[in-house]
Amino acid sequence: MTIGIAIIGSGNFAREEHLPLLHASDTFDLKALYSRTLKSAETLLSEKNITTLDIYSEDSGPGKRYEDLLAREDVQAVVIALPITAQPTFIKQALLAGKHVLSEKPVAGDLETARSLLSFYQTEVLEKVVWGVAENYRFLGKFRRVAEEVRKLGAVRAFRVSVRTLIKPGSKNHQTEWRRTPAYRGGFVLDGGIHVVAGLRLILGKEDALAAVSAMSCLQQEHLAPVDTVDAVVKTKSGATGTVSLSYGAAVNETVFDFSCDRGVVSLNLDRVTANGESFDVPYEGRSVNHELAAFAESIRQGELEERLRPEEAMADLEIMEGMFVSEGGSVQLDLQ
CATH class of the missing domain: 3.30.360.10 (Dihydrodipicolinate Reductase; domain 2)
Structure with a gap:
């Protein structure tokens, strides 16, 4: 069974990695895209010639904001790729809504915020959903x-x-x-x-x-x-x-x-x-975001987070x-x- 997922953010990394990979995925079923503005979301989807996703934004009006996306039962997970200081709030909201979360690095803009976020996860939602931090x-x-x-x-x-x-x-x-x-x-x-x-x-x-x-x-x-x-x-x-x-x-x-x-x-x-003097090339296979997403999917299925995605690693x-x-x-x- 595929995992319903939404992308939170419409910046460079969502454009170059998350959107094309998730749109073509057999593991995830991409349902929606959230961006701060409707224009940025529409521009991104137009660039990629994608017309099948629901759009949510802060200026889309009632029923189309972030909290409305999180209320959808067919969305089990979110990938969050927002500005560094904005991410913790969006992570918390998604976790409280019972969504599995993969958030982009760094885990936060400072260690104090990161500690608070991890403490929140461990005490409030740890056994319900998985939260991983992407570091390709x-x-x-x-x-x-x-x-x-x-x-x-x-x-x-x-x-x-x-x-x-x-x-x-x-x-x-x-x-x-x-x-x-x-x-x-x-x-x-x-x-x-x-x-x-x-x-x-x-x-x-x-x-x-x-x-x-x-x-x-x-x-x-x-x-x-x-x-x-x-x-x-x-x-x-x-x-x-x-x-x-x-x-x-x-x-x-x-x-x-x-x-x-x-x-x-x-x-x-x-x-x-x-x-020791012997040289060889390691073939470039892209940024490995596809491997991150595969690890995230497996973590959801197993109910246990893959080691490389652990927030503790991101905090270190x-x-x-x-x-x-x-x-x-x-x-x-x-x-x-």
Whole structure:
């Protein structure tokens, strides 16, 4: 039996991933789309030439608002892809309405809000519905492969992560108003960097998770205020040290993960993995949102959330990012890893 589902949000990710995947899904039955405005919802569906979905928005009038969508018995689940600070309220409403929820990363704009949201879920609705937080980097084949290669070579002794690019004025992400004037700490670094942190955590594994972070931040491009670059030194529970450099205002473009292990070196450069001098490409299979959705569907059917979707994992990602932002050169201890 298919799972009735609705998409909450009509931004870039809904346009590029959620809508086409769910519309073509044999697992989910896409029933409706919610957006803040009727115009944005209609524009998205027109672009995709989809005429079969019901539209809900804040300006659609009585019977067509978010709470009305949540009242539908044929909608068992929702995918929420809204601005970072807006999501917690929509998540709570959906959970209280008895809907299964997959919300986009980060789990919240700050750790305090995330803790409150998780506490609410655990005390109010945990046994009724599943709530997962989508982080597609946990499903990407290249990170899983690097993790496997690292395990083969023993303990990690040192590592370097450098992800640098430039968000140009007028680009699709910069055009988004809530990203241009963020109401959360870290701006583009939080929005993009949390992916990188999730990938790093996957590779290091639970047994050698990060324990402390110290960082400095700056702004290189005025249009990316308040901050577009963070450089951090981190330490794992075993005592291994590493650097994590994140910039969305950089003059160079690179995505590099290097790990020095007991018995050799593993590196990831874009989609190319090198293990002890032997290089191979991990074929790019998209952003792996399809795998997230499959895991979400299976979680609903089993009544138990897939490990990679757990809100606790998303909170651990956010703890590292927030530690970078508040550090100002001091050492911040990490407790959720």
